[in-house]
Amino acid sequence: MQEKRQLITIKGTRDGFSLFIDDSCTFDTALKELKEKIAAARPNKEDPMVAVTVKTGDRYLDEVQKTQLKEIISEENRFTIQAIESDVIRKADALQWKEESEIKAVNRTIRSGQVLEVTGDLLLIGDINPGGKVVSTGNIYIMGNLYGIAHAGSGMDQNAFIAASFMKPSQLRIADYISRAPDYESSGVYMECALIDKNEDKIIIDRLKRLSHKRDHLSSFERRMKNG
Amino acid sequence: MGEAIVVTSGKGGVGKTTTTGNIGTALALMEKKVCLIDTDIGLRNLDVVMGLENRIIYDIVDVIKGSCKLKQALIKDKRFDYLALLPAAQTSDKTALTPEGMKKIIAELKQEYDYIIIDCPAGIEQGFQNAIAGADRAIVVTTPEKSSVRDADRIVGLLEQEEMDPPNLVINRIRSHMMKSGEMLDIDEIVQVLSIDLIGIVVDDEAVIKASNDGEPVALKSNSKASVAYRNIARRILGENVPLQSLEDEKGVLQRLKKFIGMRT
Numbered sequence: 001m002q003e004k005r006q007l008i009t010i011k012g013t014r015d016g017f018s019l020f021i022d023d024s025c026t027f028d029t030a031l032k033e034l035k036e037k038i039a040a041a042r043p044n045k046e047d048p049m050v051a052v053t054v055k056t057g058d059r060y061l062d063e064v065q066k067t068q069l070k071e072i073i074s075e076e077n078r079f080t081i082q083a084i085e086s087d088v089i090r091k092a093d094a095l096q097w098k099e100e101s102e103i104k105a106v107n108r109t110i111r112s113g114q115v116l117e118v119t120g121d122l123l124l125i126g127d128i129n130p131g132g133k134v135v136s137t138g139n140i141y142i143m144g145n146l147y148g149i150a151h152a153g154s155g156m157d158q159n160a161f162i163a164a165s166f167m168k169p170s171q172l173r174i175a176d177y178i179s180r181a182p183d184y185e186s187s188g189v190y191m192e193c194a195l196i197d198k199n200e201d202k203i204i205i206d207r208l209k210r211l212s213h214k215r216d217h218l219s220s221f222e223r224r225m226k227n228g
Numbered sequence: 229m230g231e232a233i234v235v236t237s238g239k240g241g242v243g244k245t246t247t248t249g250n251i252g253t254a255l256a257l258m259e260k261k262v263c264l265i266d267t268d269i270g271l272r273n274l275d276v277v278m279g280l281e282n283r284i285i286y287d288i289v290d291v292i293k294g295s296c297k298l299k300q301a302l303i304k305d306k307r308f309d310y311l312a313l314l315p316a317a318q319t320s321d322k323t324a325l326t327p328e329g330m331k332k333i334i335a336e337l338k339q340e341y342d343y344i345i346i347d348c349p350a351g352i353e354q355g356f357q358n359a360i361a362g363a364d365r366a367i368v369v370t371t372p373e374k375s376s377v378r379d380a381d382r383i384v385g386l387l388e389q390e391e392m393d394p395p396n397l398v399i400n401r402i403r404s405h406m407m408k409s410g411e412m413l414d415i416d417e418i419v420q421v422l423s424i425d426l427i428g429i430v431v432d433d434e435a436v437i438k439a440s441n442d443g444e445p446v447a448l449k450s451n452s453k454a455s456v457a458y459r460n461i462a463r464r465i466l467g468e469n470v471p472l473q474s475l476e477d478e479k480g481v482l483q484r485l486k487k488f489i490g491m492r493t
Contacts, residue, residue, distance in 0.1 A: 109423055111385035112378050129381050129421055130374075147421070 007033045016051040016082060019073075023057035027065060034072055038079070051082040060088050100137060110134055110148065117154075130170060139163070149173065150194075161195035161215060163208060172203055179203040230261075230338040233345050233465070234363035236387075238379030240350030242371045243400040243430075246440060247458075248347040249277045251367070253445040254462030256310040260342040263302065265314045265333075267359040268349040269325055272316035279443020280305065280313055289317035292329040298336055307448070312341070322354075327361030334362030343465070352386060360387065366395035367427060372402055372412040377421060384422055396427035398461060403432050404475035428461035429472055430454050 007022040007030050021030050054069065061069070066084055073079045089097075103121040110116050110124070112131030121138035128134055132148035137155040142164035151173035153160025158175045168188030171180045174196050193211050197204040206214070235248045245268075252264045266274035269289065275281045286301035291314070298314075305311035314333070317324075337344050348359035360366065366387050370380040380397075387395050399418060406412040419426050433454035439446035447458040453473070460470045 111388075112381040114385050127421075127423070131378055131381065 008037050010037070010052075016053065019052045019054045021054065021056050021059065023059040027059070027061075031068065031072065034069075038072065050079050052079050053082045054084045056084065056086045058087050060086060060090065103141075104136075109144075112148075128169075136160075142167070152194075158196050159215065161193050161211065163193040163211065164191075166190050167192060167194070167205075172205075174203055177203050230341045230344055231365070232334045232338065232363045233343065234348050234360050234366045235345060235369060236348035236356065236359065236366055236383055237369040237376070238350070238352060238383040239370075239376045242369050242376050244350070244369050245274050245277055245347050246436060246446075247367070247369050247398055247400065247430075248345050249274060249440075249445045250447040250455075250458035251461055251465070252311060252343070252345045253278075253447040254459040255343050255345075255465065256305070256308055257447065257459070258462060258466065259310060260466070261310050261340065262343045262345060263312045263314060263337050263341040265337075265344060265346045266316035267325065267330070267346060267355060269316050269320070269322045269355065270318065271349070272318055274347045275303070275313060275315045276443065277440045278305065278313055278445065280315075281443075284315045287315045287317040287320070288333070289320040289324045291333060292324050292326070298333060325355075325358045327358055330358050331362040352382065356383075356386075360390060360392075363392060365393045367398055368395045368422070368424065369398045369400050370418065370422075371400050372407060372414070372418060374413065377413060377418055381422055384424055395424050397422055397424050398427055399429045401432040402429055402475065407475065426472075427464050428457055429475075430457040430461075431473075431475065 005022070007025050009020040011018045011020070021034070052073065054073070061084065069084070070081055073081055100120050103123050104118045105123045105125065106116060106118070107125040109126045110128040110132035112129055115133045115135065116122070116124070117135040119137050121141065122134060122136040123141045123143070124134060125143045127144040128142065128146045128148040128150065130147045133151070134140060134149070135151040135154050137153065137157065139160050140150050140152045140162045142150070142162070144165060146162075146164040146167040146169050148169065149171040150162045150164075150169060152162045153175045156175045158177075160174055162172060162174065166188055168186065169181060171178060172194045174194065177196055179202065189205060191208045192205050193208050194203055194205045195211070195214060196202070235244050235251070237244050248264060252262045256262045264274060264278070265288065266272050267288070268274075275284060280303050283303045286296040288301065290296045291298050291301045301314055303313045303315065305313065314337075334344055334346075346359050346363060349355035368380050368383055368387070370376045384395055397419065399415060402415075403412060407414050415426070415429060431453050433446070433452055435449060435452035436446045436454045439449060446452055446455045447462075449455050457473055460473065463470050
């Protein structure tokens with residue numbers, strides 16, 4: 001008789017338990033074995049809660065399946081699911097992720113009355129004239145003069161920022177924050193960036209070199225993968 | 229085969245009609261065959277500026293509707309044969325004018341004339357769309373005021389979406405002393421924001437107002453500064469390389485002498 005392969009493996013790591021689910025069997029079979037495994041290993045009521053990370057390998061789980069899994073593991077069994085990790089994502093999700101993490105380069109002047117909207121980061125090589133507007137879901141980099149309106153992180157990303165060679169904007173918007181130019185004539189600033197200061201709870205403008213301190217995730221490409 | 233140039237600005241009252249009339253006159257003075265078209269239906273006044281009001285029999289709407297031939301509606305200028313005007317309708321239905329109709333008229337005029345200068349109505353609605361429909365290139369007129377520059381910027385944005393050469397810029401009504409003192413936007417600032425090529429600057433000149441009231445384009449009067457400016461624009465349209473007019477007022481002989489011998493003026 002062929003030896004039955006283990007469909008569910010539990011391994012202890014530094015960060016708690018990892019629960020591996022074999023990706024070659026059907027989901028129902030895996031669930032069934034998982035129930036048995038947990039029933040057998042049911043820990044004592046007095047034991048502390050154990051956090052597990054579920055790893056599904058090359059299996060894609062939809063929301064229904066995730067809920068099923070959570071129910072079995074969490075329900076009265078003294079386990080909590082820390083995360084469900086899969087090596088695969090859906091093509092649509094991958095494309096969306098690509099769209100959101102890409103830098104869109106645009107080379108033109110945004111004139112009065114024109115609106116440029118992009119998903120992801122925007123690199124604008126050109127000016128935004130008074131009355132013009134750019135909107136991006138990510139960061140905005142402007143190699144040119146910003147006189148109009150720039151709206152970064154339009155999908156409520158409060159970590160987004162706006163950097164420009166020269167800015168004398170009529171309005172800056174980041175996520176749901178808005179700041180406008182003062183009523184007196186100001187001179188504008190060179191090589192600065194605008195971002196949300198959590199302590200002051202408003203948009204501040206700072207020198208570009210300070211950006212690396214305040215937005216250290218900027219250098220790592222994987223930031224968006226972690227976020228979403 | 230002629231070239232059609234539309235003169236536009238977005239904002240009203242910056243001098244589109246005056247610019248159209250004077251550039252047309254200046255080109256005609258250089259012996260180019262020029263036809264002016266007024267597309268401001270209901271508010272025509274290019275004919276008034278040109279002093280041709282009392283000669284209107286048919287207008288552009290009559291041509292489009294087929295009530296008359298194009299040749300019948302054209303008014304020959306009283307001063308020279310090289311210039312003609314196709315007047316706008318004053319009372320007829322505005323909606324009669326369409327981009328297609330304009331294209332047809334302009335195509336026909338191009339056979340006969342070297343330059344067709346189109347006076348565009350203010351605004352960015354249908355009238356604007358009609359005026360730019362048949363044009364090969366555009367001249368954007370602005371004054372050194374923020375609101376005017378803002379509207380010009382909007383117009384340049386709209387023109388960029390059309391299939392035509394990048395527009396040229398005329399800065400009108402310049403008051404040199406205000407520009408020098410910084411009370412008015414200066415030329416470099418305007419050109420930098422609009423980022424299109426400057427084709428001429430025209431100073432604010434009382435002679436222009438007087439001339440348009442007389443129905444004589446100022447370009448015909450050789451002595452005024454604005455007149456020289458318009459003729460320079462016409463030369464630039466013809467491809468000549470003409471330096472920009474100096475904004476300084478003409479200095480007297482004594483001041484020039486003082487400068488020559490190195491005294492402070």
